[in-house]
Amino acid sequence: MPVFTHVKKEELGKLKGYQKEPPKTSYEELRLKKSNVTLVLYTSGKLLLQGKPEDVAKIKIELENAGISKKETAQNFLSESGDIIGSDESLKGDTFGGIVVAAVKADEKLREKLVELGVADSKTLNDKEIIRMAEQIRKLVPNIVKSLSPEEYNRYEGNVTKLLNQLHKECADELKPGKHIVDKYPGCSVGDVREEKAESKYVEVAAASILARDAALKQIQSLSKRAGFAIPLGSTHVKSALLELKKRKLAPQEFVKMNFKNVKEILNE
DSSP, X not given: OEEEESOOHHHHHTOSSOEEEOOSSTTEEEEEEETTEEEEEETTSOEEEESOHHHHHHHHHHHHHTTOSEEEEOOOOOOOOSOEEXXXXXXXXXXXXXXXXXXXXXXXXXXXXXXXXXXXXXXXXXXXXXXXXHHHHHHHSOEEEEEEOHHHHHHOOSOHHHHHHHHHHHHHHHXXXXXXXXXXXXXXXXXXXXXXXXXXTOHHHHHHHHHHHHHHHHHHHHHHHHHTSOOOSSSSSXXXXXXXXXXXXXXXXXXXXXXXXXXXXXXXX
């Protein structure tokens, strides 16, 4: 399925010989048709071509010659059948913040709509795309997000693997029935299918990864507001933020994972 990115409605409006059709969903900016090929422009700026391969190939060349943005290949997900529940997590390895697990459920029709939205592994999307797409996913498919604050994370008595297993299971149970696919992590013991890099193979897991990332961004933004300075993501370049936390005499358990080695070293200096 050929995809053009960063396409503007005005660009398509200049094309000759294309018949305008009414959009079928609120995510569509424009829908055109020519030579049995349907062109769907989404609010994300992605333009999808649908039709017989030989017809699509001709229109694709025509669009490329007209300078219609950049062409890329849509992410290829594995074929699935029936109800699928995909789950993924975020903030697990971040020094600041707690932990987030999200799950999404879809059938054949909803899977197709997720692909049309341009859903992809959250690591391939920037923060603006994550926020915009997460809003659309929440409206489109059954979903659940569990976002634990640093305080909740630090009060948990088990290890992080036990916590992840619990959260993934809880998310899936709330969306059942359906086959549960988990983005596999060390010690993962839940789900009907546990697969590494599942977010690049199953559209439901990819959608869950977007919701989890969106919730993580919101949590970090909230922590930054409370702290009075920008809280960093990740765990590599966080020393200055930890020192700032200490300097301002803020309760560390409200901002960071207290069991992290770098937290113990810096806050105990």
